[in-house]
Amino acid sequence: MRAHVVTFGCQMNEYDTHAIQSELAGLGYSLVEDYHDADLVLVNTCAVRGKPVEKANTLLGELRKQKQQRGGHLTIGLMGCLAQLPEGQRMGKKFNVDIMLGPGAITEIVPAIEKGRFQSFEFKSELQFYSPPPPQGAISANLTIMRGCNHRCTYCIVPMTRGDEVSRPAADIIQEARALYAAGVQEVTLLGQNVNSYGLDLGTGMRRKHLDGYPSFGALLRMVGRTGIPRLRFVTSHPINFDDEIMEAIADTPAVCRYIHLPVQSGSNRILKRMAREYTREFYLERVSRIRQLLPDATITTDIIVGFPGESEEDFQQTFALYQEVEYDTAYLFIYSEREGTAAQKHFDDIPKAVKTERLGRLIELQKQLSLQQNQKWVGREVEVLINGAAVEEGFVQGHTRGNHVVMLEGHLPPGIHQAQVLHATPNRLYCRAVGADAPLSQAHIKGGRSLPILPTKGLS
Numbered sequence: 001m002r003a004h005v006v007t008f009g010c011q012m013n014e015y016d017t018h019a020i021q022s023e024l025a026g027l028g029y030s031l032v033e034d035y036h037d038a039d040l041v042l043v044n045t046c047a048v049r050g051k052p053v054e055k056a057n058t059l060l061g062e063l064r065k066q067k068q069q070r071g072g073h074l075t076i077g078l079m080g081c082l083a084q085l086p087e088g089q090r091m092g093k094k095f096n097v098d099i100m101l102g103p104g105a106i107t108e109i110v111p112a113i114e115k116g117r118f119q120s121f122e123f124k125s126e127l128q129f130y131s132p133p134p135p136q137g138a139i140s141a142n143l144t145i146m147r148g149c150n151h152r153c154t155y156c157i158v159p160m161t162r163g164d165e166v167s168r169p170a171a172d173i174i175q176e177a178r179a180l181y182a183a184g185v186q187e188v189t190l191l192g193q194n195v196n197s198y199g200l201d202l203g204t205g206m207r208r209k210h211l212d213g214y215p216s217f218g219a220l221l222r223m224v225g226r227t228g229i230p231r232l233r234f235v236t237s238h239p240i241n242f243d244d245e246i247m248e249a250i251a252d253t254p255a256v257c258r259y260i261h262l263p264v265q266s267g268s269n270r271i272l273k274r275m276a277r278e279y280t281r282e283f284y285l286e287r288v289s290r291i292r293q294l295l296p297d298a299t300i301t302t303d304i305i306v307g308f309p310g311e312s313e314e315d316f317q318q319t320f321a322l323y324q325e326v327e328y329d330t331a332y333l334f335i336y337s338e339r340e341g342t343a344a345q346k347h348f349d350d351i352p353k354a355v356k357t358e359r360l361g362r363l364i365e366l367q368k369q370l371s372l373q374q375n376q377k378w379v380g381r382e383v384e385v386l387i388n389g390a391a392v393e394e395g396f397v398q399g400h401t402r403g404n405h406v407v408m409l410e411g412h413l414p415p416g417i418h419q420a421q422v423l424h425a426t427p428n429r430l431y432c433r434a435v436g437a438d439a440p441l442s443q444a445h446i447k448g449g450r451s452l453p454i455l456p457t458k459g460l461s
């Protein structure tokens, strides 16, 4: 039996996909690259934004056709947040989907396939965590430390699909981190909707207490940082929970990469209030200035939603000005898309598409300028690069720095950690050459008639 799993969405979905694939392998399925060759196709979809939902809709339509052409001999599954929502349930019926499983029910995949029935599970907290075996040959891996979210941003469906925060015991996290490191993984990303409030779901009161076995997120970073993993990352952070203790843990723990993704969503207090983000523009800027103080070389990135209902030109200009003030390294910029069942639906989506697109265009231009400016600061400096990708440009291998800058490194170095010097920067990439033990030999170093190629400098100035 052959299976194919498609992922539309975030890192949480990717992690879930890896767990689904492990479950399928245990059932004797071989995984195939092309869904046309599969007997079972699972579509694991995030539903936070409209794009992945549209993609899932299109794919499910194609799969339904395939199923008809094969006389019904194709099993189709819809998984992830979308399967949990009324929108997903309607799609499941429309496209004749066989298996429907929400994100809390990954481990139910085996009985669901065996029964082959259309089913939809309610959110089940006891099914939330699992430890899939380390991905074979992987240099980077994700590790879920908590699920769900206690915030209630008005545009977001996550609390509806993944429920309230549930933290995983620290001992299990450490054990999984050690297993990943032993399997050769060099970089682990701790995942959660709001990792900063790790462990707080277990306490009560205004100053919620951490119970035994559930340290604060700052303490957890220090603990995982001692497992030997060379690089440790985490996403996503909520500004309200990004406290000094976390920043101090990052500063004190060499393994933790100084890459802070701090979603702001809007620079206008009026819109932040409508979004129920729980902080003001001033609070956010104070957190950023504290990061700059404690972690001066940190990369800071963000998420911004353009065209939230009621966003005036003045509101947008405050977002634009905040972007300039923070000087983000880069940002994920989105046009607001209404999600069924969210509180924001009660606001009329009153910003014309053309206005949203024009505002997005202005931010993209600013992003290009600032990303270039920020990347140029690295030219001439030495950086650590983790090579983990195939070359997308001839003569280079791809990797990323500790600050998460995408790197094009000259030559054909193997996956792993290398030292490099930045030669040239674009808004999206740093072009580098290896230094130290990995440095290419120049003609001056060639002895005994053994000639090594001078590595190309294509694309460099």
Ligand code: SF4
Pocket (backbone or CB within 6 Å): 149, 150, 151, 152, 153, 156, 157, 158, 159, 193, 194, 238
């Ligand atoms: S913090 Fe807000 S946007 Fe993030 S998952 Fe929670 S509710 Fe959604």
